[in-house]
Amino acid sequence: MDRNRPDNNRLPTFPQRMTERYHALVSEPQALSRALLSPPRKSFRVNRLKTDPDSAQARMENYGCRLEPVPWYADAFVIADYPPDSPRSEPLMLPQVLGHIHMQELASMLPPLTLSNELGNAERVLDACAAPGSKSTQIASLMANRGLLVANDKQFGRIRALKFNLERQGVLNAAITNHDLRHWPSGQHYPVILLDAPCSAEGTLRKNPHLLLRWNESLLEGHRSLQTQLILRAYDLLSPGGVLLYSTCSLAPEENEAVVDTLLREREHVTIEPIQVDGITLSPGVTAFENHRFDDRVAACARAWPHLHNIDGFFMARIRKS
Amino acid sequence: MMICPDDIRSRVVGYLMQRFGMRESLWQDYEFYQSSRGRIHLGPCELPDRPKPDSVGCLIARLQRTVKPSSALFQLFGQYVQREILNLDRDQTQRYLAGESLVLATDQIADCRPGFVMLRYDVLPLACGLLREGGQLENQLPRASWCRVDLL
Ligand SMILES: C[S@@+](CC[C@H](N)C(=O)[O-])C[C@H]1O[C@@H](n2cnc3c(N)ncnc32)[C@H](O)[C@@H]1O
Numbered sequence: 001m002d003r004n005r006p007d008n009n010r011l012p013t014f015p016q017r018m019t020e021r022y023h024a025l026v027s028e029p030q031a032l033s034r035a036l037l038s039p040p041r042k043s044f045r046v047n048r049l050k051t052d053p054d055s056a057q058a059r060m061e062n063y064g065c066r067l068e069p070v071p072w073y074a075d076a077f078v079i080a081d082y083p084p085d086s087p088r089s090e091p092l093m094l095p096q097v098l099g100h101i102h103m104q105e106l107a108s109m110l111p112p113l114t115l116s117n118e119l120g121n122a123e124r125v126l127d128a129c130a131a132p133g134s135k136s137t138q139i140a141s142l143m144a145n146r147g148l149l150v151a152n153d154k155q156f157g158r159i160r161a162l163k164f165n166l167e168r169q170g171v172l173n174a175a176i177t178n179h180d181l182r183h184w185p186s187g188q189h190y191p192v193i194l195l196d197a198p199c200s201a202e203g204t205l206r207k208n209p210h211l212l213l214r215w216n217e218s219l220l221e222g223h224r225s226l227q228t229q230l231i232l233r234a235y236d237l238l239s240p241g242g243v244l245l246y247s248t249c250s251l252a253p254e255e256n257e258a259v260v261d262t263l264l265r266e267r268e269h270v271t272i273e274p275i276q277v278d279g280i281t282l283s284p285g286v287t288a289f290e291n292h293r294f295d296d297r298v299a300a301c302a303r304a305w306p307h308l309h310n311i312d313g314f315f316m317a318r319i320r321k322s
Numbered sequence: 323m324m325i326c327p328d329d330i331r332s333r334v335v336g337y338l339m340q341r342f343g344m345r346e347s348l349w350q351d352y353e354f355y356q357s358s359r360g361r362i363h364l365g366p367c368e369l370p371d372r373p374k375p376d377s378v379g380c381l382i383a384r385l386q387r388t389v390k391p392s393s394a395l396f397q398l399f400g401q402y403v404q405r406e407i408l409n410l411d412r413d414q415t416q417r418y419l420a421g422e423s424l425v426l427a428t429d430q431i432a433d434c435r436p437g438f439v440m441l442r443y444d445v446l447p448l449a450c451g452l453l454r455e456g457g458q459l460e461n462q463l464p465r466a467s468w469c470r471v472d473l474l
Contacts, residue, residue, distance in 0.1 A: 050398065063473040083473070091472035097419065098397055098446060124368070146351065148366045150375075159376060167380050170398035172352055173366045175375035185372040 017217055024290050025251070028307060035307035040206040042079040042090070043070070044101040045109055048141045049170045051100040053077075059095055072279030075141075076109055099168040104134045107203065107304050107314035111194055111247040112138040114275050114318060118192045118243055123147045126190040128181045128234055131158030133165035135196055140171040150190075152177040182229050189239040197227045199248035199255050203313025206306060220254040227259045235267050235321065243273070244319040249312055251303070253289040256315040260285070260301060261294040263319070271320040275302040280309060285317070323378050326354035326362065330385065334362055337389040342440065343404030352379065360385035364395075388437075393449035393463060396440045400447020408439045408451065408459070412474060415443040418451070421468035424459040431457055438462075443474065 014022075014033050022029035046056045053075055060067055064083030070076040082091055095101045112119065112135050119125065119142040130136045131153035140149055151166065151174045153159055159178050166174050181195075200223055205211055231246055238244050248255050264270050275282060285301030287294050301317040326334075331354045338344040355363040355378050365379025382395040396403065408431060414424055418441065436455050441448040452460040 065473075087472050092469060094415075094443070094446070094471050094474035097469060097471055098448070100446075148368045148370070150370050152373075163377055167394055170380060170394065172364055172379045172398075174379065175366065175369050176377045177370065177373045178376050179373040188371055 014212065015215060018212075018215060021217075021252075021290075025253075025286065026305065026307075031307040032305060035305075035310075036205040036313070037209060038206060040105065040312065041310070043104065043106045044077055044079065044096075045073075045104045045138060046075045046077075046101055047099055047137065047169050048075065049145055050098070051095070056095055056101055060093070060101075063093065065093075070106060070279075072277050073106075073109060073113060076104075076106060078106070099170055102134065102137055102165070102169060104138070105204070105207070105312050107249065107309075107312035108134050109138060110277065110304065110314060111135055111196060111245050111316055112142055114277060114316065115139070115192060115194065115243065115245055116142055119143050122192045124150070124188075124190050125192045125194070126150045126152065126234075126237065127194045127196070128152055128184075128230070129154075129196050129198060130162055130176075131155060132161035135194060136162065136174065137165055137169040137171060139194065140166070140169065140173055143173060145170075145172045147173055149174045150177060151175070152179055152181065152184075154178070154180045182233050184233060184237060186236075188237075189242070190237055191239045191242040193234050193238055193242070193244045195230055195234045195244060195246045197230055197246065197248050197255075197259075199223055199227070199250040200252060201249050202251050203249040203304075203306070203315075206312060220252050223250070224254045224258055227255055228262050231259055231263050232266060235263060235270070235319065238319075238321045240269075240321055242321055244321070246317040246319060248315050250315065251305075251313040253286055253292065253294070256303075256317070257285050257287070257289070257294045257298040257301060258292065260298050260317045260319070264295045264297060269322045271322050272297045272300040273318040273320050274300045275316055275318050280304075282316075283308065285315075323355045323357050323363065323365075323375065326356045330354075330356060330362070334383050334385075334389055338383075338391065341437065342391075342406055344399060344402050348399060348402055355379065356385075362389075390462075391438055391440075391450050393467075396447045396450055400440060400442065403440045403447070406434050406437070406439045407442055408434050408453065409442050410448070412443070415441075415448060415474055416471055418449065418459070418461060419463070419469060419471050421461055421463060421465065423461045426453075426457045426459055428457060 066081040068078040130151040282302035285298040
């Protein structure tokens with residue numbers, strides 16, 4: 001059993017305030033709550049630095065895994081079933097150990113995917129909050145191990161996992177740094193930046209239902225304040241014409257639209273570009289939430305909802321410095 | 323981490339060419355870096371000015387009395403290795419990845435000379451191993467990566 005999931009009899013219930021918030025955000029709040037408490041699907045991404053989707057798929061099916069393709073990403077698969085005779089409920093597979101595949105939630109694959117065009121020929125990319133490296137390894141794969149990927153994280157304790165994942169996936173083009181983005185030295189600019197910001201992780205409740213026990217609206221303010229400092233610094237490090245992708249696995253407008261709204265107010269030449277991923281229709285950013293109103297331009301942001309997209313809750317803003 | 327001095331780079335590149343037939347052009351898009359403990363990394367040609375990186379690219383070898391190639395090197399560039407390839411069967415692969423050293427039969431090691439070899443299972447490059455005279459295959463995997471693989 002997943003040690004993060006309490007058994008069914010003890011599934012936590014949603015705090016009243018959280019339920020009220022969902023009523024203000026979606027037309028089917030019950031469906032959202034239900035989706036957030038159901039177990040997530042297992043999924044993986046193929047690492048093109050070491051193999052290709054056909055070979056990885058063939059090998060996994062040969063083991064007896066039942067795979068489902070993902071309509072919006074040829075490199076991703078859902079593991080609908082492991083072989084029935086597996087010695088463990090989640091068996092360890094050779095392609096995992098060799099870094100041919102990386103177990104990764106589908107929503108977490110979206111930010112690098114939406115940057116595919118830029119990453120294909122980028123000379124320098126900054127992954128500002130990179131540990132444990134799911135998106136960094138995907139970025140390196142999309143860069144085909146060319147150019148420079150700076151994979152940074154402030155928490156020293158998480159750098160080890162970042163190193164481990166980058167090495168396992170055969171990433172050659174990365175330099176790992178251990179720095180607080182807020183104090184990142186000026187000078188060098190980056191044409192592509194991913195800011196996968198620290199957040200309340202509300203969108204990952206399917207995997208971490210225990211987060212419900214800690215959920216508290218007042219925590220959102222602390223997150224928002226840090227996220228705002230991070231987005232402003234990241235934007236300042238962006239080359240003119242460059243693109244910054246801001247993402248969180250939170251559903252809360254305070255951590256998402258409100259942060260982008262502040263960037264729009266505090267910096268010049270900001271354009272929020274629409275996000276399009278063929279095969280999945282993401283929901284637009286919200287321009288109002290309870291008694292907050294945001295700049296209309298945040299509607300170009302995108303959100304994945306667990307009950308609509310059957311992936312973790314996720315938010316993305318594609319920001320261009322024009 | 324600093325850029326490898328030319329003599330060290332040549333020593334590593336020469337060894338990989340001589341023993342494994344890995345041609346020099348494989349490395350042309352990357353830079354060689356060296357850490358204080360003789361660890362050789364293959365990484366990007368450009369690095370950020372500041373902040374200084376903690377680590378760069380992938381560990382491809384350790385400099386000891388000889389050059390010791392890493393498992394990461396073979397896992398990534400294994401298709402370009404031309405000799406000193408040792409094929410393991412399923413059971414041997416499982417045991418090797420779990421950290422065991424193995425004793426192999428003479429016919430299984432017929433194509434390899436003693437020294438570092440690339441281990442392979444099916445068509446997949448697995449790891450680096452150290453083959454001794456007489457068929458002893460010494461496990462070279464770091465303890466932290468030992469694992470019990472269920473599906474292979
Ligand atoms: C959502 S996680 C990143 C997940 C990662 N992008 C991935 O896909 O595996 C957010 C990360 O931000 C890091 N972080 C928090 N504050 C930071 C700061 N001020 N500067 C840089 N990194 C920070 C945290 O340590 C954490 O690892």
